[in-house]
Amino acid sequence: MSGKVDRELRARASRVIPGGMYGHQSVGLLPPHAPQFFERAEGAYLWDVDGNRYIDFMCGYGPNLFGYCNEQVDAAYRKQMSQIDVATGPTPRMVELAEAFVAMVTHADWAMFCKNGTDASSMALLTARAYRGRKKVLMASGAYHGAAPWCTPIPAGTVEDDRAHFIYYQYNDVKSLEDAVAQAGDDLAAIFASPFKHDVFVDQELPDAAYARRARELCDEKDALLIVDDIRAGFRIERNCSWNHLGVQPDLSTWGKAIANGHPISALLGNERAKEAASHIYVTGSFWFAGAAMAASLETLRLIRETDYLERTIALGDRLRAGLASIANTCDLDLSQTGPSQMPLVMITNEEGNCDFDRSTAFVDGMLAGGVYFHPFHNMFVGAAMTEADIDRTLEVAETVMKKLPDPVAA
């Protein structure tokens, strides 16, 4: 159970926050040991308001790449903040940051900065529709691209008109993609694609190269724009757009989460083909031109270029995956571990191979009680501040928990 301080805060929150909490950080669907409120974060660790420490495999749902309170990134933020942050115009950091992204991301010739991942998604949508004045936009069924009226996964408060021109296809299914393109006819504006399938509640899927290449071809044939949504996975797969290793370059890519190691900034990147359309849309925000988050992002990009963070997070993820598989095997548990090892989704499965929600939840509850923040149905993140010792400690806790897991409920 979450502790006394957490319970008191939840009671106060329920009075002044609808539902007590909202969005992806509500613990409403998480097991009992998940605390709602935290008081400290450093490196790979989080402390809840009752003083319990966790090795945090959610990394703030993605933003923490180089460790919480990273000294180098935060120093860059503080320095810029002491000179100029939000003001009546942008700082030179904005030009420097756009140049840094263009230099690092193969398909990108330009950048626009915003605050939320959802902002970047909406800007991609507007740019794609402005490009040739077309309406139809393809998205993979179940994919998350943000929480604006046109894309939020829960329909309360939206109207059918918000999605009048969206067509849904099955991720990694070339036939389904081709059918959706045919359905769009001469009115295809864009295809949205996640870099890999990282929907909640179901196994993750790495992208099939044939699917990615076909998406590119179809956009070229139809003069539509290909959009890779790298908000969640950006810089966790490559030091480039996440489809670069497949040889597929999108026209637009959306970024957020980790690009400033937790400081609030997101981005839309694009190629020359999309530049004029992007210059016609009207998008803005009170804090979009703020210098401090851009300075933090510049420092984060430097760390991405100059350190072995990527190889280390992959190695740590592999170590975690192999260790969990071995323990599960010993305990005769069916464990589904999907997605890139540094962005793992771990679920206990039943005899049919589907997620056993009760036992997955019990497993995660045990991990939380043992000081490891795991998630039962959302992909997790391995951070560069983690060490082999953190992984080994995680495996120790996992072994203890798996050995005590209740038997599956009889069907």
Next chain:
Amino acid sequence: MSGKVDRELRARASRVIPGGMYGHQSVGLLPPHAPQFFERAEGAYLWDVDGNRYIDFMCGYGPNLFGYCNEQVDAAYRKQMSQIDVATGPTPRMVELAEAFVAMVTHADWAMFCKNGTDASSMALLTARAYRGRKKVLMASGAYHGAAPWCTPIPAGTVEDDRAHFIYYQYNDVKSLEDAVAQAGDDLAAIFASPFKHDVFVDQELPDAAYARRARELCDEKDALLIVDDIRAGFRIERNCSWNHLGVQPDLSTWGKAIANGHPISALLGNERAKEAASHIYVTGSFWFAGAAMAASLETLRLIRETDYLERTIALGDRLRAGLASIANTCDLDLSQTGPSQMPLVMITNEEGNCDFDRSTAFVDGMLAGGVYFHPFHNMFVGAAMTEADIDRTLEVAETVMKKLPDPVAA
């Protein structure tokens, strides 16, 4: 003309940012002396990248209320950032901040926090439609409520369906409002209203109490929600929602800009009537639960409660308005000064009483050249870090500029 460093940055920006800059901070429509890039901000002053200092009457387009780099607010931000900012869950600051807003804003029983003013507008829209499952939403023609597909003022990239259920009325016009409500029939979800008319390019208008009260009555009659958009004006008119002095309490109000003195946070506030609907919508963002901006907002709210900032900004605004009127009279210029004196729109008008854009632009260009950042068609902001000496210096510059203004172009 903007200086050498600014010109070089603009040339670089044009290569890596669509249009060279975007949104409200693009200087594309501003006179030649408006710099695009800034390097330092402190108190009431801004320095551009060429070292020119400005008394800044834009205040970052609103966020700067207590002065740039305010020591107390920034210390609160830094302290929280050193403990925990963005993480896998919120901090206790979120509950404390919701409680602080509820204590200060009469109509508010709860709060939800986000990043952009547009986020708050979209959350108000979703909540209002979720409330009774209705679709029609009224907005004043020309009012700005954000830059999402459903409300951005420039249509590039949007589709007609994005605004399928919006009905537009004339601000301060009871008959027009009643007609729009009648047009909505049994499907009225909400009425959006700015606290006063602060559209660009035209004279500002203070709210007519009869209009505000009628909006409240109509929402009560129809069981719809009244939304006051206090993103721009919040805490610059009252230490409460800006219609409080009219005796009109909305169901929802949206906030942003100045609530953390420039740190990135915005909010939707609501009453009990709207709470359940707000708990059903799905809205979220990677950085919405971050503690540092909430700590900064708590300190900003304390300064709002405990200082005479409001009375001082009004007195400074009155001093500016009276001084400008006197100089214009001496120079035989027709000057339109509208809106609250602490959020002034200043335009030179022609014989018909309409804005003389050429001369307004020439006036603002002279002010910029003289070290005063004025705006030719957007309301400005008087900040609490300004002094009487700043106003007097502004008036000195204004007198010099007005005396040298070219004659109006003959019609």
